[in-house]
Amino acid sequence: MPIRILGDPVLRAPTKPVEVFDRRLRGLRDDMIETMYDAPGVGLAGPQVGISQRLFVFDDGETGPVFMANPQLVDGQGSQLEEEGCLSIPGPYHVTERFSRITCRGQDVEGSPFEMTGEALLARIFQHETDHLDGMLYIDRLDDDGRRAVLAELRRIELSLEEGPPPKRRLMRRAES
Ligand code: ZN
Secondary structure, three states: OOOOOOOOHHHOOOOEOOOOOOHHHHHHHHHHHHHHHHOOOOEEEHHHHOOOEOEEEEOOOOOOOEEEEEEEEEEEEOOEEEEEEEOOEEEEEEEEEEOOEEEEEEEOOOOOEEEEEEEHHHHHHHHHHHHHHOOOOHHHHOOHHHHHHHHHHHHHHHHHHHHOOOOOOOOOOOOEO
């Protein structure tokens, strides 16, 4: 599935709860997981592939691929400062403050409720993906200087893609989701 990039209005549009848990939803889950791995990323939310519904997929490297619908964040604790990136803002990363531990409650692809508690990267993914469902991007959580730095780097990357050979693919896998 094509990944929607900053500037696409679907990234800012309100999302609807998932109410139908059918074969079509399972197909969407499979397509989104494939798209996430292909990117590669550690998470992918509905709006990033043009689906204005409250759902996302993730794999922090330990959980394996997980689909969650209608997520709700509860019991956020502590804080962490790590670099964060987004497949919809391709290239830049910026230190972003998040809860260091948080529980995410939602439904699986059959509609059954489940919850997971994440720390470190997994906690970050839960917060990043849930933000996507509220039309929010990580740059919205930065101060003005941080946001400007990300947008300037994004612009530099776009220009270098237009002008020269593509930059070496980043091998290190970070929290792009
Ligand atoms: Zn993202």
